[in-house]
Amino acid sequence: MSKLVLKFENTVLKEVAVGAKEVSIGRSPDNGIVIDNPAVSHYHARVFNEEGRLMLEDFGSLNGTFVNGQRVRMVSLRPGDSVAIGKHTIVVTDSVEVHAHTLDNVQSKPAAPRINETVILETRDRREFLQKVAAVGESAQVAPARLKVPTLVVLKGSTDQTEYSLSNKLTVVGKSAMATVKLKGWFKPKAAAQINRREDQSYYIGAADRVPTVNGTPIAQPTKLKSGDIIEVAGVQLEFVIRD
Amino acid sequence: MTMDFGARTDTGRVRETNEDSLRYAPETNLFILSDGMGGQASGEVASRLATDATLAHCLEAESNSALPLVGEPIEGVSEASNRLASAIRLANRVVYTASQQNSEQQGMGATVVAVWIKNDRMSVAHVGDSRVYRLRGGALEQLTSDHSFVAEQVRRGLMTEGEAAQSKLQNVLMRALGIDPEVEPDVTEELVMEGDTILLCSDGLTRELSDQQIAGVLTSIDDPEEAADRLIELANQAGGGDNISAIVVRHADRAVGAFGRIGRWFKDSR
Numbered sequence: 001m002s003k004l005v006l007k008f009e010n011t012v013l014k015e016v017a018v019g020a021k022e023v024s025i026g027r028s029p030d031n032g033i034v035i036d037n038p039a040v041s042h043y044h045a046r047v048f049n050e051e052g053r054l055m056l057e058d059f060g061s062l063n064g065t066f067v068n069g070q071r072v073r074m075v076s077l078r079p080g081d082s083v084a085i086g087k088h089t090i091v092v093t094d095s096v097e098v099h100a101h102t103l104d105n106v107q108s109k110p111a112a113p114r115i116n117e118t119v120i121l122e123t124r125d126r127r128e129f130l131q132k133v134a135a136v137g138e139s140a141q142v143a144p145a146r147l148k149v150p151t152l153v154v155l156k157g158s159t160d161q162t163e164y165s166l167s168n169k170l171t172v173v174g175k176s177a178m179a180t181v182k183l184k185g186w187f188k189p190k191a192a193a194q195i196n197r198r199e200d201q202s203y204y205i206g207a208a209d210r211v212p213t214v215n216g217t218p219i220a221q222p223t224k225l226k227s228g229d230i231i232e233v234a235g236v237q238l239e240f241v242i243r244d
Numbered sequence: 245m246t247m248d249f250g251a252r253t254d255t256g257r258v259r260e261t262n263e264d265s266l267r268y269a270p271e272t273n274l275f276i277l278s279d280g281m282g283g284q285a286s287g288e289v290a291s292r293l294a295t296d297a298t299l300a301h302c303l304e305a306e307s308n309s310a311l312p313l314v315g316e317p318i319e320g321v322s323e324a325s326n327r328l329a330s331a332i333r334l335a336n337r338v339v340y341t342a343s344q345q346n347s348e349q350q351g352m353g354a355t356v357v358a359v360w361i362k363n364d365r366m367s368v369a370h371v372g373d374s375r376v377y378r379l380r381g382g383a384l385e386q387l388t389s390d391h392s393f394v395a396e397q398v399r400r401g402l403m404t405e406g407e408a409a410q411s412k413l414q415n416v417l418m419r420a421l422g423i424d425p426e427v428e429p430d431v432t433e434e435l436v437m438e439g440d441t442i443l444l445c446s447d448g449l450t451r452e453l454s455d456q457q458i459a460g461v462l463t464s465i466d467d468p469e470e471a472a473d474r475l476i477e478l479a480n481q482a483g484g485g486d487n488i489s490a491i492v493v494r495h496a497d498r499a500v501g502a503f504g505r506i507g508r509w510f511k512d513s514r
């Protein structure tokens with residue numbers, strides 16, 4: 001009778017004999033071999049006996065099943081074959097063989113080549129994960145229902161407007177043609193500073209030709225802005241305001 | 245704006261094939277990098293389809309401004325940024341369709357990261373864990389955030405960066421091209437300044453080298469081709485566990501300027 005030895009990085013986790021009944025492999029707890037890893041599908045593959053041959057079938061899993069490094073759909077297995085699923089390996093052994101000897105063989109074999117391959121979380125798992133983390137209470141910050149567009153109010157200095165709505169992902173403060181906050185005056189830099197809206201919808205100010213200060217402190221790296229922050233750069237003073 | 249660049253890709257020391265793919269159109273300052281994944285040769289197919297489709301769509305738009313956008317336009321970004329996002333959505337469909345039609349390519353996918361510089365403005369779009377960095381005044385900043393399982397947990401405060409660096413799940417992506425019929429790229433815009441250096445790279449580089457090592461190479465080597473070569477050499481020395489790719493893009497008139505010099509001196513002296 002054949003046996004399946006589940007291993008993770010040379011540690012044997014489980015041994016399962018394959019008799020008349022098939023052995024299913026997957027992440028759900030009702031499988032014969034459970035592999036709890038996001039790269040593994042809930043019902044990933046199965047191993048069964050058919051006319052005296054040991055067969056492996058992949059259930060169309062997203063990240064695949066690999067036998068001796070080759071992605072497979074349905075193959076017959078032989079003792080010594082190495083089945084890679086995610087980062088786990090299932091080694092096929094013939095239980096008639098001397099057990100220790102078999103394991104030695106197995107351990108000296110090179111790891112399946114695809115074991116560190118990048119894999120993708122299945123759509124369903126991705127949704128589950130995002131729902132789970134949303135339940136932790138982070139959702140309001142991560143995905144605001146609607147973005148409130150902040151305003152830059154000019155408190156001091158010479159600019160072409162008295163306030164600016166930060167509706168763009170990139171706002172440049174300077175003299176250049178692409179600047180939103182246009183500085184007037186002879187010695188003003190083309191681009192004094194920049195404000196970026198990031199994917200989480202928060203706004204960050206960063207240095208360009210000048211290092212701006214936020215509430216009097218020069219910024220060492222891009223700095224997240226909050227309503228009421230006072231920015232000073234290249235002779236202008238601006239207030240970052242989020243209005244309700 | 246004229247940019248110099250150096251683009252290099254290498255199989256590394258462990259893998260047998262190179263599944264990374266690079267494409268660029270220096271005449272319009274467009275640079276694209278993709279890291280493919282999937283069994284047999286399908287990772288190579290996925291990354292090539294992704295970079296080809298992204299490049300073709302952008303170049304077509306250059307000669308035909310009426311070319312429709314794929315997907316909904318993003319508000320508050322330039323035309324080039326919207327075109328880049330459109331190109332990546334198209335690339336996703338191309339990879340997805342190929343993987344559905346060919347059983348050997350089932351489940352293949354790819355990351356993509358693209359940079360398009362127009363005048364002083366740079367559009368950055370990406371899906372997956374390939375990255376864009378910017379070196380400005382000696383400081384290296386990552387402009388993209390990985391669409392990976394661990395990075396997502398760090399962003400949500402469920403894991404520290406230290407835990408993420410140790411995690412066995414670093415190779416699990418949340419977003420990639422070719423997996424779902426639709427994908428939404430992240431798009432950011434940046435100002436390009438004299439003296440800036442931009443780096444596009446695959447995770448084969450960033451898993452082997454620290455930010456300090458990358459910054460060291462980009463600061464000390466002026467020629468972008470030499471810098472790209474050196475990055476790959478160092479990543480191989482560190483193990484070369486995956487395919488390694490780097491595109492180094494640098495302002496052609498790299499006059500550092502008085503402010504840059506002072507900034508650099510100030511940084512070194514601390």
